Amino acid sequence: MNLRKLGELKKGMRGLIKRIDDSSSEFSRRLLEMGLIEGSTVEIVHEAPFGGDPIALRVRGSLVALRRNEANRIEVEV
Amino acid sequence: MTLRVALAGNPNCGKTALFNALTGSRQKVANYPGVTVERKEGSVKTASGLTISVLDLPGTYSLDAHTPDEAIARDVILGKLSTEAPPRILVVVADVTNLERNLGLLLELKSLGKPVVLVLNMMDLAIRRGIDVDVQALSKELGVTVIPTVAVKRTGIPELLQHLEKEFHAPAEEVIVREWKKSSPDDVRARFAEVDRILKKCTRKVGQPEIWTDKIDHVVLHPVYGTTLLLGVLALMFQAIFTWAKIPQEWIQEGLGWLGAAVGTHMPDGALKSLLADGIISGVGAVLVFLPQILLLFLFILFLEDSGYMSRAAFLMDRLMGKVGLNGRAFIPLLSSYACAIPGIMATRTIENKRDRMTTILVAPLTTCSARLPVYSLLIAAFIPNTSVLGFLKLQGLVMLGLYLGGIIAALVMAVIFKKTLFKGAKPQLLMELPTYKWPSLRGITLGLLERSKLFVRRAGTVILSLSVILWFLASYPHAPEGATEPAIRYSYAGKIGGAIEPFLKPLGFDWRISVALIPGFAAREVMVGALATVYAVEAKESETAAALGPILAKNWSLATALSLLVWYILACQCLSTLAVTRRETNSWRWPIFMLVYMTTLAYVASFVTYRLALWAGWG
Amino acid sequence: MTPQIQEWIAFSIVGVVVFSIALGFFRGTIAPAFAKALLKSGKVRWAMRFKKLSREETGCDNCSKNTSI
Numbered sequence: 001m002n003l004r005k006l007g008e009l010k011k012g013m014r015g016l017i018k019r020i021d022d023s024s025s026e027f028s029r030r031l032l033e034m035g036l037i038e039g040s041t042v043e044i045v046h047e048a049p050f051g052g053d054p055i056a057l058r059v060r061g062s063l064v065a066l067r068r069n070e071a072n073r074i075e076v077e078v
Numbered sequence: 079m080t081l082r083v084a085l086a087g088n089p090n091c092g093k094t095a096l097f098n099a100l101t102g103s104r105q106k107v108a109n110y111p112g113v114t115v116e117r118k119e120g121s122v123k124t125a126s127g128l129t130i131s132v133l134d135l136p137g138t139y140s141l142d143a144h145t146p147d148e149a150i151a152r153d154v155i156l157g158k159l160s161t162e163a164p165p166r167i168l169v170v171v172a173d174v175t176n177l178e179r180n181l182g183l184l185l186e187l188k189s190l191g192k193p194v195v196l197v198l199n200m201m202d203l204a205i206r207r208g209i210d211v212d213v214q215a216l217s218k219e220l221g222v223t224v225i226p227t228v229a230v231k232r233t234g235i236p237e238l239l240q241h242l243e244k245e246f247h248a249p250a251e252e253v254i255v256r257e258w259k260k261s262s263p264d265d266v267r268a269r270f271a272e273v274d275r276i277l278k279k280c281t282r283k284v285g286q287p288e289i290w291t292d293k294i295d296h297v298v299l300h301p302v303y304g305t306t307l308l309l310g311v312l313a314l315m316f317q318a319i320f321t322w323a324k325i326p327q328e329w330i331q332e333g334l335g336w337l338g339a340a341v342g343t344h345m346p347d348g349a350l351k352s353l354l355a356d357g358i359i360s361g362v363g364a365v366l367v368f369l370p371q372i373l374l375l376f377l378f379i380l381f382l383e384d385s386g387y388m389s390r391a392a393f394l395m396d397r398l399m400g401k402v403g404l405n406g407r408a409f410i411p412l413l414s415s416y417a418c419a420i421p422g423i424m425a426t427r428t429i430e431n432k433r434d435r436m437t438t439i440l441v442a443p444l445t446t447c448s449a450r451l452p453v454y455s456l457l458i459a460a461f462i463p464n465t466s467v468l469g470f471l472k473l474q475g476l477v478m479l480g481l482y483l484g485g486i487i488a489a490l491v492m493a494v495i496f497k498k499t500l501f502k503g504a505k506p507q508l509l510m511e512l513p514t515y516k517w518p519s520l521r522g523i524t525l526g527l528l529e530r531s532k533l534f535v536r537r538a539g540t541v542i543l544s545l546s547v548i549l550w551f552l553a554s555y556p557h558a559p560e561g562a563t564e565p566a567i568r569y570s571y572a573g574k575i576g577g578a579i580e581p582f583l584k585p586l587g588f589d590w591r592i593s594v595a596l597i598p599g600f601a602a603r604e605v606m607v608g609a610l611a612t613v614y615a616v617e618a619k620e621s622e623t624a625a626a627l628g629p630i631l632a633k634n635w636s637l638a639t640a641l642s643l644l645v646w647y648i649l650a651c652q653c654l655s656t657l658a659v660t661r662r663e664t665n666s667w668r669w670p671i672f673m674l675v676y677m678t679t680l681a682y683v684a685s686f687v688t689y690r691l692a693l694w695a696g697w698g
Numbered sequence: 699m700t701p702q703i704q705e706w707i708a709f710s711i712v713g714v715v716v717f718s719i720a721l722g723f724f725r726g727t728i729a730p731a732f733a734k735a736l737l738k739s740g741k742v743r744w745a746m747r748f749k750k751l752s753r754e755e756t757g758c759d760n761c762s763k764n765t766s767i
Contacts, residue, residue: 026144032266032508033139034447035179039274045292046393049301050221054396054508055407060178063291063512065393065406070507348704362732547715 007068015076035060087171089137361546361608384518403497638692650681
């Protein structure tokens, strides 16, 4: 299994969410509510200019934007 | 007999379009008591005479509230809001092209036990993208009635109304309302697992993802093209406000001129004539003239918001916002503040982090709100030559843009300072949705503009009218004594007050007349123009309209004074309503007072520097 | 219309404006403050009287706690 942190992926890469860091339950719950759940596929669709941060992901049919350091709470299988 | 229902759903699911389709213009917008969350309620009458009152709740992803809006939505649904009777039926609106996420809320709401009906909105998009949902099967699996709609085309509305009516007349079942508990992360996972299971059964074809949105985003979010586009959009906005609005403005000016002349010829000289011509028509007219520009500004903002572009702008700006310590989401309230800081400040309720929210609230008034436009336009027209730069850009438009940029820079700089001192804290989270692009609803925008116009005219008719009347009185009495040497207004109450303030403002290049005009201008920025007109018109004893004020100022002021006043206007806190909203949002007097103090200090220093520099440059 | 009548009317208008502003200020700021202070010092009946004179925060006449089914 090739587990990488979501925030480290580049544009165009795809992954299957395997684990979400639950330590800050408030933020984690928000991630879940937005559809970032174990078992969902994500694809990095856009990177913001000037640094590639934040990123936009396609997950569960919608586009979600978040910062790379926020995305690093999510581990995906590439 | 009224049936109370509430519309709940994810943000961007077309809830508002459904609300508009149901209630049309029978809407009332106010606030929930104690907070500044917007409360939208409307009503619709069915064919058989049943009145349904519809409450449009703020969009939320789940009942676990993270922001004040979401908290209100939750409290209304659960009946926890003491001033609000809980709705009898919950209409859950879901974007059918995104059921994998939208259904999560439905399941959570269904578990409460209250009557629920699911509306699958944007069916036309689903069909176009090849998504095929078996509505019957879905209804059976969920155990609720499912109604497909296309809110913007009013498709499915009659069916929805029919169903609501049926529910209303149905015998009251034994409703077991369960206690709501905050969901743990695992509860959320379980819920989505259930959503997936249901969708697997009821969706026949998943369909293509929206290709157009991606294609457009390729340009919009491109490092080079995207940023250029954003700057282009902003530049277009401001150039347009200056030029496109000219013709309707001239109409209004002509109308006012005609009115003033009518009063002038048909009334014998006297106090009432003066009050009408120099006070009211002059004062209120000076503000009404700017209605076209303000509407254009709002048109742009509504268009950008509705189409989905705003969130892209926030995405592009997040890096920059982050550098001043703010969230990219602060960009939207700040941009709205360009029309008026008041809705901008109210829009900060989408920012969860308290520190970020405070910072955004405090710097929002620095962005150039539309009320500053009258003064800017007046002074630019009077002092900046109408020449072209680089062949096609007008110098006047550029100076206007420059003033706007001054506001932005001031806001960003102050944000950095605040974040480093008062509101030190962790960098905020982003995490927002980029909705699919859609054609803005003509209906929605028209309703929005209508609402805005009503508010503007009401404000002109009340606040500004009152201030104009009072200013007229202060400027006309007491009359100049016999054998007076100075202009009449110098002897009035206004003149005395202006004289008292003048020593403080002299270093900035302001004479007593400007000082006098700044007083009512403190309560509302737009009044400044009318105040200046009064201060000069009363003196000249002619009924001039605001348009003629420009040349008078050009004759009496130096360029240095004009520049100094412009800079003052960028930064000074001259809006009682902003202070009032700040007090309501922050629930204390401390912050509005702080806002007043810091902005006044900033304005004073900046004006001083500007004036001295301009004098040194020889423009005195 | 003689100048005296004109002045009379004009001054009345000014008076009405000043009065309505003052009334607005009273109902918006002074009355609620009084109501709060009185409540704290226990004079409930007087507090309720001032509360009635205060302006409602919402200003919407529809959001009542009606149990309209």
